[in-house]
Amino acid sequence: MSIILFFFALFSSTSIVTVQSFCVADLKAAQTPSGYLCKAPESVKVDDFVFSGLDPQNTTNGISISPAFVDQIPGLNGLGFAAARLDMDVGGVVPMHTHPHASEMLIIVHGTVTAGFISADNSVYIKRLRKGDVMVLPQGLLHFQMNSGKGKATVYLTFSSTNPSVQLVDVALFGNNLSSDLVTKTTLLDLYQVKKLKGVFGGSG
Amino acid sequence: MSIILFFFALFSSTSIVTVQSFCVADLKAAQTPSGYLCKAPESVKVDDFVFSGLDPQNTTNGISISPAFVDQIPGLNGLGFAAARLDMDVGGVVPMHTHPHASEMLIIVHGTVTAGFISADNSVYIKRLRKGDVMVLPQGLLHFQMNSGKGKATVYLTFSSTNPSVQLVDVALFGNNLSSDLVTKTTLLDLYQVKKLKGVFGGSG
Amino acid sequence: MSIILFFFALFSSTSIVTVQSFCVADLKAAQTPSGYLCKAPESVKVDDFVFSGLDPQNTTNGISISPAFVDQIPGLNGLGFAAARLDMDVGGVVPMHTHPHASEMLIIVHGTVTAGFISADNSVYIKRLRKGDVMVLPQGLLHFQMNSGKGKATVYLTFSSTNPSVQLVDVALFGNNLSSDLVTKTTLLDLYQVKKLKGVFGGSG
Amino acid sequence: MSIILFFFALFSSTSIVTVQSFCVADLKAAQTPSGYLCKAPESVKVDDFVFSGLDPQNTTNGISISPAFVDQIPGLNGLGFAAARLDMDVGGVVPMHTHPHASEMLIIVHGTVTAGFISADNSVYIKRLRKGDVMVLPQGLLHFQMNSGKGKATVYLTFSSTNPSVQLVDVALFGNNLSSDLVTKTTLLDLYQVKKLKGVFGGSG
Amino acid sequence: MSIILFFFALFSSTSIVTVQSFCVADLKAAQTPSGYLCKAPESVKVDDFVFSGLDPQNTTNGISISPAFVDQIPGLNGLGFAAARLDMDVGGVVPMHTHPHASEMLIIVHGTVTAGFISADNSVYIKRLRKGDVMVLPQGLLHFQMNSGKGKATVYLTFSSTNPSVQLVDVALFGNNLSSDLVTKTTLLDLYQVKKLKGVFGGSG
Amino acid sequence: MSIILFFFALFSSTSIVTVQSFCVADLKAAQTPSGYLCKAPESVKVDDFVFSGLDPQNTTNGISISPAFVDQIPGLNGLGFAAARLDMDVGGVVPMHTHPHASEMLIIVHGTVTAGFISADNSVYIKRLRKGDVMVLPQGLLHFQMNSGKGKATVYLTFSSTNPSVQLVDVALFGNNLSSDLVTKTTLLDLYQVKKLKGVFGGSG
Structure with missing residues (x-):
């Protein structure tokens, strides 16, 4: 038998290669401290890894947030990060809040946004961000965002958690x-x- | 040579047993995301694992907090927990605050304390605690404690971090x-x- | 619509704020390597975070240990720490043992206690502790506690695990x-x- | 003294509140398995948390990638995630590659992009993505992106690592x-x- | 009652000692991001920790791989490592592949093996290994092994995952x-x- | 410019690909809770990933242990596992001991070995192992190995730690x-x- 058949034979006979390399959430099953139970491998489809809705939503008072968390993309389960889209009309404000289990990054796509956080030693870190700017907000600290420009603003958010809860102070x-x-x-x-x-x-x- | 000498020989000749089993903080050195750099093993002493000051402090307005964190006990470095003592006069309040990286447990040693936290789905979890009661406050959520009894109160606190930062809303x-x-x-x-x-x-x- | 309604609208329309920020143990369900499965959010109550029994127990031969682990406080699930109370009569001893997955802290509340551990490089770390003293015992190492005073002793214990197993050498x-x-x-x-x-x-x- | 002064006194007298809540990278110092050593707290500035260059770069052959990793934003150190911007001319391809330590998310901002990954059980997960679509690519698996539309494409990338290395097969x-x-x-x-x-x-x- | 009965009483009356210290996989139940659900403690047997088949298999084209992963040893669940045996005839090759979630060590038991990996900065690390040599292949990087000697080769493999998936480039x-x-x-x-x-x-x- | 040059250009112009994908220990520098500081990338060589000494050592009383830990293979730093070789003459015993931070696997290469561990619920798990058998010993629990056959025995050990400390009870x-x-x-x-x-x-x- 030729050397060319080596590899195929290796592949065919070895059970190692059938091990799953992800754990897609079974959203109807119980959760655990490390995330959702995994879906059966045979029912995983490409759409478990895709979400088609990170669009601007109907804004109420000029603010809309569209999440792409594990509940929207079950394939995120166990992977430790997520994303969202934030749209703000002129003067829009995301008020003081924290994410108890996640750090956050802002990517300014459009407009001008002032963002800030207060550290645990009570220093204020505040910056007026423009298109192309990125800012990181460390985990668990009070922070806010506001549209400080003259037009609408669009921001992509990423989080270091698949399901970043939020606590608004008010x-x-x-x-x-x-x-x-x-x-x-x-x-x-x-x-x-x-x-x-x-x-x-x-x-x- | 007798079997009795087996063990001693094993111990003497094997380099395995000289591996350190802890990483005592070198408090004067740099920090890392996983904690302080480790002190040289030969300079570690029992007092690196002991702190003799978890006593009531001079209270100001009836509140005192005495920490036993890694800065007080360098031997805590890398171990993921810490403790503190809280004393409250009648009417004393620890105002709304969060610990961005730590959950907290209260152990009521003396007096009556009302503690509460607000979850990320905005439910209120509040309880009047008496001597011998324990309450857990999950990571990153707004919470408070107040002396709701007729005498002083003493509470031991434990945290799931060696250096639990705090953010007081006010x-x-x-x-x-x-x-x-x-x-x-x-x-x-x-x-x-x-x-x-x-x-x-x-x-x- | 006024700016005041901004926040409320944000809260009402956004699914983000309904994410749970804890995983209360369903003690009747299966366990996982990261802890118990989570209880359904709608059945979580304040008493899942509270335990009212960290009191001295009926001692046998002058020793009693009262745990506040995840089986006593389901709200501890996934949070990585726990507590207990230890009472010792004169001469009481907690014999040589290890906690395979947890470090431990002792907080001496009453009496005089001698505690010690042996490190992996075979050094002995031993200390006579009095009221207000704290000592940390790093994970997995042999250690003991004994009442070395003239009266009863009370110690609060904290562990870096929600369910710290114990192995007594004897x-x-x-x-x-x-x-x-x-x-x-x-x-x-x-x-x-x-x-x-x-x-x-x-x-x- | 009035109750109003309570809080201020608590803040002033307690060492707890001075604990840092982040570890900004000292980019000139050594690295550790958990990230860079931390900068001294007194030299941390808001610009350690901000990067102003997630813009399209001079493309070579129609591809440009602009990273916002810990080397660009030292404040990301230890936080476990990062971001980047990918621009692709018509027909542009990011060839087969893996990220050995990071999962990736794509957020399509502009244009049409076909992305795909091959799982460890050798299934192909491939999707034609349009503006507003999001796709997750689990850690360590071979994947590619290509501009499959008729105009330029812009994609924001997020990773579950502060410093996601890449290995291009070719x-x-x-x-x-x-x-x-x-x-x-x-x-x-x-x-x-x-x-x-x-x-x-x-x-x- | 004598002091000798102390210990036994402690053991008998304390619920602490009944906590499990492992989580044996229930291979028929669902998986989670942290591994399989745990088997009921009362059904755990010694054979859950033992596997009797790390022998050379029927080789196809001179290559055989025999895994001792969590599916073979349910007691590995949650412990973060596994092992395997690799046998290679003269000229046998394990072609270019990665393990998306695991680093690997090779222990050469018999024969001569050339192994190599390519790092993310595109350096080649390649070595001709003989009996008694050990080599580590960091997580997620392309690597290969080939029998470069004149006789059969036997290698033990260890991995930093209980279920190390593999992705063969071809x-x-x-x-x-x-x-x-x-x-x-x-x-x-x-x-x-x-x-x-x-x-x-x-x-x- | 042709499509063929696409990839090379991507590689040449992008800073991403220069990120290191490992952290080789600088054995002369300080340690951290997550391992040694990393060596400068330009001084890393293939021999940092190789150890040529996992051979039987001069036995004393018939026992020898040869470690391949991070101190022998600096490239293991941060990767979370290690290996060793154990040789036992007839009647040789590795006495009761624990590894405070590591689980262990035994791979029997030659001879007959009886190994056992005692769980935290005080059950005994003991097995007579022959060539080709594998056994896992969960973290932190008392265990032993003895040569229970009529000839020498050789065992490969793997651990879930780069530097598994050991504590021998005696x-x-x-x-x-x-x-x-x-x-x-x-x-x-x-x-x-x-x-x-x-x-x-x-x-x-």
Whole structure:
């Protein structure tokens, strides 16, 4: 038998090559601390790795965020990163928030955006970003973005997590049933201010 | 030679047993993403693994926090956890804050403490804890503690990081040079409120 | 529409904010190398993050250990740490043991405790600890604790694992069906000694 | 003293809040398996987190790649992800290659791009992507991109590594001193083909 | 009660010691990004940790590979490494391939083997190895092995993954339905060469 | 310019391809929790990835262990695994020990070996292994190997750590200055037994 058949034979007889090299999420199954359970290999298709919707959404008040997380691309499961698209009308603001488990990068595609974060030693890192600029926002720190230009702005976001949760300060403080008394005591905000914002964000108590 | 000498010989002749099993921090050297550089093995002493100061500190306004982090115990380097002691006078509050890289556990040693956190889906998890109670606060989420009893309270804290940084919402928003205009736009707080708290926390702008 | 409604709209329309930020253990489901499967988010309650029993237990011979591991606090799942309480009567000893996957910290709350560990280069690190002292015991190394004071001692323990298994040398060598012949050959202990301790620890063979 | 001063006092007296929450690369210092050594905190500036050059480069033969890796943004150090911009003229191809330590996502900003990867079980996952489409390419697998449209194409790339190395099959086989004999034996390519491509890629031997 | 009973009592009354210290794969259950679900502890047997088949296999064209991966030893689950045996007749070649998630070590047991890898900066690292030699091949890089001696060769392989997938360049390029046109464009190989090897490896298109 | 020049141009003009894909240990520099500092790329040679000494050593009492750890192969740095060779004369025993940070696999090359480990739930997993058998010993658990055949035995060992430290129970208890009183109290061994073994292993106190 010729040497040419060597390789094919190796391939055919060896079980090693059948090992999967990814773990596509079974979105209907349970999660684990390391991500979703894997789909059966025989049901994996190319569309598990593709998402066709990172487009500008119907904006509400000039802000729209379109995620490409593991729930949109099951093939991301276990791979440790994700992406999103952010569109902002003039004056649009993504208010103060954190991502408890993810760092974030901004890639400015269009427009002018001012972004900033506050470090744990209380320094302020703020920059006016233009098309082609990139900025990284380290994990877990308070940050914001705002359209500081004269036209619309488009930003691609990437995260170091397949499913980056977000905590908006206002929503966390004023958008649930955390009592106004507790909010006041733990933030030093005036009771009037707390009540007013609870009205805006739909909180009770 | 008798079988008894087997083991000793194995020990004496084998280089394997001289491998270090820890990496004590050289606190004066550079840091890396995985922690401090390791001290030379021959200079490691038992006191690198011990800290004698997890005592109540002079409280200011009834709150004191005493850390046992890697800067206090160099032997913690690379091991992924740390501890602290929290003392609270009647009415004492640890205000809304996050730990960007660490989860936290509270062990109530004395007194009554109300602790709470807000999850990323905006649910409130709040509990009045008594002596012997333990509560876990998952990584990166806003949380607070307050002495809700009639006497002093003592709490041991443990963290899933050797050097758990902290970000206090008030200090981050009002204790630096982040401009009042930006704070107002990114938090929806009234300008009056922002100015007032900047006065309290020493912020400028 | 006013700027105030910006934030609320962002919150309402964006799917990002509904991502869970923790994975509470479903204690009845299977485990994985990274921990338990997660409970369905809608069934998570505050008590999944709280344990009300880190109290001194009925001591047997003056030793009691009360764990607050993931089986007691399902909210610890995936977070990489846990705690326990150790009470020791005068002369109480926690014998030589290891934690195969966890480092440990001791926080002395009451009394005087001598703790020690032996490193992989065979150095002995031993210290008499008093109230307020903290000591770290690096992962996987033989260590012990003993009450070396004149009264009871109370110690809080923290571990760098949600479910820190323990291996007690005596129990491993003398408390199962490992044959006396094998124990003798692999430890150099006298057969008489092995048989005697097998009697104490209930081992056979 | 009033309750308002509580927080400020807490902030002022506690050493915890001075802990850094990131590790900016000292690009002139040594590397470690977890990344670069960290810069001294006092020399960190906002520009360590920003890169202003993710623009189309001078293309050679219609391809240009512009990286935003840790060498461009030192603040990425230890954060586990990075980004890049890819521009392709009509017919442009990024040939078969792998990233040994990183998964990749493509975000199509402009044009039409056909991308594909081959899994370890030898299935082909290939897709014609249009503006707004996203595709993930799991770690370590052979993949390619080509401009399959009628105009230029622009793609943002994100990686799950701060410094994603790349191995181009042609360059690895034909662009160094690996002997033609070894290439022939280990790839089954004809000697004529190997010699021809060594000519193209500048290899010797 | 005597001090001797201390230890036994500790063992009997403490739930800590019943924690499992491994996660044996349930090979019929789903996988997760961190490995297989764990088997119920009560059904774990010693044979879950043992495999009796790392023997030379029937060689085809003088090459045989026998794996001891998690599918052969369920006790490897979650432990991050595996092994295999490679036998090569005179002139046998393991062609250019990568392991997308694993580094590899070769231990030459018998014969003479030439192994090499190409780094991401395109350097060639190649060595003629004899009995007793060990070589490491870093993760994700193209490498090959060939019997360069005058007799059979036997090599033990270890990997830094419990289930190291493999991607053979020839099989990936020529052994599936990736179109000849795409292969030609993404590799610069001549169409004739591509068609010829598709014939050898059974590819279509 | 022809399409053939595409690839070469891509390679020549892009800084991406110069990124290192490994971190070879600088054995004279400091260590970090993630391993040694990396050698400068320009001084890396093929011999950093090769070790030529995994041969049987001069045995003492019939046991020899030859390591291929990061100190022997600097190219292993950061890769998370290592290997060794164990030779045992008839009756040779590797006594009870643990590897605090590594799991281990045994590959029996020659002879008959009985190996066993004790799990954290105190079950004994023991097996008589013959040529071609493989056994895995999970991290941190007490285990032993003995030559249970009628001739010499040769075993290859692999570990899930680049520098697997070892702790031999006898050496830890009897080979240093840990006082006989403490050993007795923490192991329940008779004082006579402790003194006798301290004599064998050279311990004091």
